[in-house]
Amino acid sequence: MIREELLAITNNNIEEASLDALYQAVLSVTQKRIENMEHVHGDRTVYYMSAEFLIGKLLSNNMMNLGIYHEIAQTLKEHGRDISEVEGYDPEPSLGNGGLGRLAACFLDSIATLGINGEGLGLVYHFGLFKQVFENHMQVETKDVWLDKPSWLRKTDTVYSFKLSDVNVTSRMHEIDVLGYRGKKTTLRLFDLDSIDETLVTQGIDFDQSKVDSNLTLFLYPDDSTEQGLRLRFAQQYFMTMSNVSYIFDKHHDDIDHLYQSVVVQINDTHPAMSILLVIQRLMKHGKSFDEACSDVQKMFAYTNHTILAEALEKWPLSYFEAMDHELVVIIKKLQKKVDAVSKDPAVAILDKDKRVHMASLSIHFSYSTNGVASLHTDILVNSELKAFADLYPDRFNNKTNGITFRRWLQFSNPELTQYLIDKIGDGFLSEATQLRAFEAFKDDARVQEDVLRIKQERKDDLVSYIKKTEGIDVNPTSVFDIQIKRLHEYKRQQLNLLYIIHMMHEIREGHLPKRPVTFFFGSKAAPAYTIAKDIIHALLTLSSIIEKDPVVSQYLQIVFVENYNVSKAEHLIPAGDISEQISLASKEASGTGNMKLMLNGALTLGTLDGANVEIADLVGPENVFIFGKHSDTVIDLYATSGYNARHYYETNDNIKRAIDTLVSEEMLKEGTHENLSRLHHELISKDWFMTLLDFDDYVETKNRMLDAYEDRLHWAKMMIVNISNAGYFSSDRTIAQYADEIWKVNHE
Numbered sequence: 190m191i192r193e194e195l196l197a198i199t200n201n202n203i204e205e206a207s208l209d210a211l212y213q214a215v216l217s218v219t220q221k222r223i224e225n226m227e228h229v230h231g232d233r234t235v236y237y238m239s240a241e242f243l244i245g246k247l248l249s250n251n252m253m254n255l256g257i258y259h260e261i262a263q264t265l266k267e268h269g270r271d272i273s274e275v276e277g278y279d280p281e282p283s284l285g286n287g288g289l290g291r292l293a294a295c296f297l298d299s300i301a302t303l304g305i306n307g308e309g310l311g312l313v314y315h316f317g318l319f320k321q322v323f324e325n326h327m328q329v330e331t332k333d334v335w336l337d338k339p340s341w342l343r344k345t346d347t348v349y350s351f352k353l354s355d356v357n358v359t360s361r362m363h364e365i366d367v368l369g370y371r372g373k374k375t376t377l378r379l380f381d382l383d384s385i386d387e388t389l390v391t392q393g394i395d396f397d398q399s400k401v402d403s404n405l406t407l408f409l410y411p412d413d414s415t416e417q418g419l420r421l422r423f424a425q426q427y428f429m430t431m432s433n434v435s436y437i438f439d440k441h442h443d444d445i446d447h448l449y450q451s452v453v454v455q456i457n458d459t460h461p462a463m464s465i466l467l468v469i470q471r472l473m474k475h476g477k478s479f480d481e482a483c484s485d486v487q488k489m490f491a492y493t494n495h496t497i498l499a500e501a502l503e504k505w506p507l508s509y510f511e512a513m514d515h516e517l518v519v520i521i522k523k524l525q526k527k528v529d530a531v532s533k534d535p536a537v538a539i540l541d542k543d544k545r546v547h548m549a550s551l552s553i554h555f556s557y558s559t560n561g562v563a564s565l566h567t568d569i570l571v572n573s574e575l576k577a578f579a580d581l582y583p584d585r586f587n588n589k590t591n592g593i594t595f596r597r598w599l600q601f602s603n604p605e606l607t608q609y610l611i612d613k614i615g616d617g618f619l620s621e622a623t624q625l626r627a628f629e630a631f632k633d634d635a636r637v638q639e640d641v642l643r644i645k646q647e648r649k650d651d652l653v654s655y656i657k658k659t660e661g662i663d664v665n666p667t668s669v670f671d672i673q674i675k676r677l678h679e680y681k682r683q684q685l686n687l688l689y690i691i692h693m694m695h696e697i698r699e700g701h702l703p704k705r706p707v708t709f710f711f712g713s714k715a716a717p718a719y720t721i722a723k724d725i726i727h728a729l730l731t732l733s734s735i736i737e738k739d740p741v742v743s744q745y746l747q748i749v750f751v752e753n754y755n756v757s758k759a760e761h762l763i764p765a766g767d768i769s770e771q772i773s774l775a776s777k778e779a780s781g782t783g784n785m786k787l788m789l790n791g792a793l794t795l796g797t798l799d800g801a802n803v804e805i806a807d808l809v810g811p812e813n814v815f816i817f818g819k820h821s822d823t824v825i826d827l828y829a830t831s832g833y834n835a836r837h838y839y840e841t842n843d844n845i846k847r848a849i850d851t852l853v854s855e856e857m858l859k860e861g862t863h864e865n866l867s868r869l870h871h872e873l874i875s876k877d878w879f880m881t882l883l884d885f886d887d888y889v890e891t892k893n894r895m896l897d898a899y900e901d902r903l904h905w906a907k908m909m910i911v912n913i914s915n916a917g918y919f920s921s922d923r924t925i926a927q928y929a930d931e932i933w934k935v936n937h938e
């Protein structure tokens with residue numbers, strides 16, 4: 190069938206079809222099968238509302254989930270074409286930023302797989318976050334064009350019209366099918382401004398910020414370092430939630446009285462929190478009293494918190510609401526009255542004395558569930574960050590440790606390992622991930638240890654050729670692959686890794702040679718207005734080229750900073766990792782999911798006791814993980830007492846001083862830019878808000894111990910086996926089953 194269809198669409202000429210024509214043929218064959226798939230039904234519909242869905246390329250995954258991948262690959266091969274051409278041509282939707290968006294994507298996959306009646310709701314972004322390119326060792330932002338060829342995004346006839354302040358706009362629904370494992374699908378519904386004007390983007394990611402009715406869905410997270418940018422972001426959230434709420438009311442129009450019975454809305458962080466206000470507004474228009482409307486939303490909404498970074502908790506000036514829709518201001522003030530009746534503590538106020546609206550407060554008071562995303566994170570929320578709320582509503586707080594979909598991060602990204610696991614323990618783990626445990630029985634089997642090392646080497650070889658092809662860089666496949674891939678942020682401490690590499694460079698120059706070369710991979714975008722994050726990128730790129738030019742150091746050490754880190758790059762990097770760098774300052778990383786992906790693929794974790802690292806360490810035991818650094822309670826205490834002094838470390842620790850001063854050495858300044866390097870140098874000595882230097886010695890010692898351990902190859906393999914075997918807990922199927930049972934109260938398979 191497939192063979193005939195492909196031949197028919199390409200006029201019997203697969204051999205000479207243009208890549209575009211071939212891609213369209215494969216796309217249409219695949220889409221036709223998806224159309225015929227059944228949607229899940231159920232009494233209560235779950236709406237997963239999120240500003241981001243970092244779904245990754247869809248074609249290969251969908252073909253695999255449909256079970257037609259091999260037949261299509263075979264057909265193309267018979268006609269002299271390679272399926273990887275077509276896979277490479279498939280655009281990666283640019284709809285997210287980092288872990289929060291990737292989580293939403295994994296969740297949709299699991300919602301479909303578990304047969305839950307649920308959908309994703311969000312926005313289309315024409316040029317995504319931005320596309321990162323490197324010029325003169327600097328990050329430069331350009332637009333990420335992904336909608337220029339036929340894609341998985343399907344335009345619908347469903348439109349909603351409403352006012353943004355005094356401008357009339359039309360919001361149009363688009364759909365993307367998301368397939369689960371074995372024949373089920375769900376839908377991601379994304380709204381777009383009908384009057385969007387792509388030509389507004391002039392240079393890089395610059396555009397006329399004043400024309401809200403034509404710029405609103407150009408980029409995810411417009412630069413919010415200016416007042417105009419902030420207002421735009423606010424308008425974007427309003428547009429998203431207004432569209433999503435309009436859709437929900439439209440779909441359930443004959444059941445508005447009992448909406449809380451048929452609908453549950455999970456908001457992914459506070460970006461969609463305005464929907465709480467909008468639902469209250471609608472219910473009142475429908476004839477409900479204010480009290481009734483409040484009681485209804487309170488039964489409908491559940492909130493996921495993703496951060497304890499105070500600066501990341503959203504607060505909007507009341508005046509923005511006033512400018513958007515006066516009715517919302519009335520609602521906010523009445524909600525604050527309700528809160529006053531429960532508690533006068535300013536820590537739990539929605540509206541503060543500076544007339545700012547705290548979106549997290551709104552979300553906690555007027556939902557029935559607030560969850561953290563890893564057990565340590567939830568503990569910190571309950572015992573310190575959100576303690577005032579947890580004391581008021583102890584029953585609302587709960588933990589849902591994040592997860593990842595094994596379909597993408599094991600089956601698809603690492604078919605060799607998947608097949609090997611099937612040979613050893615059967616394929617039950619594909620539906621029930623904890624069955625991976627059975628693999629632990631082989632941890633002392635030397636044959637299996639060797640096989641695991643061989644598979645890892647195959648994946649490293651694959652990464653080497655991928656890096657050669659995409660970045661034009663040669664990498665030594667026998668070096669240790671040390672991987673830190675995640676958004677660039679000081680709390681994630683890429684700068685700690687940077688200081689380690691500088692330290693290692695000096696040690697090599699002094700004749701202390703490592704037993705084996707190490708390649709340090711980075712993949713990371715910095716927010717366009719985040720100056721220090723961009724300085725860290727600059728320092729790493731500059732150092733990379735200094736090392737490359739040093740005839741001795743370059744034999745032992747290499748930095749590969751992949752450009753424009755995204756899901757497709759992650760799919761190549763993760764199976765190849767030996768060392769998984771999870772080195773955030775303890776208490777700051779809510780969960781992390783990159784740590785889970787790398788563990789599942791047999792990388793060993795080098796990490797602090799932060800986020801889900803704590804659970805990883807519990808599962809594999811202290812002998813199979815490399816933990817360093819100060820504990821979260823110590824760190825929290827240091828913040829409370831202003832007890833951390835970076836300069837003290839700089840002045841009393843010779844290794845630290847040497848590494849930091851290298852940033853502004855003659856060698857670095859000749860290759861790099863004075864402004865960026867000296868700013869970073871100054872920041873590390875005089876501020877260092879995320880306490881890089883606190884853990885420096887322990888990090889160096891632990892990483893060196895890890896590199897030594899790597900030399901006992903069979904023992905290392907044993908640790909890999911223990912890590913792979915215990916990764917089952919981190920399947921997003923487990924996470925979503927818990928959301929379904931404990932929050933949403935819906936059935937699942």
Ligand SMILES: *Cc1c(COP(=O)(O)O)cnc(C)c1O
Pocket residue numbers: 243286287288289291674675676754755756759780781782783784786
């Ligand atoms: C998993 C993933 C992330 C999240 O990584 P963390 O290490 O958990 O911050 C970010 N971006 C992409 C592309 C991912 O696949």
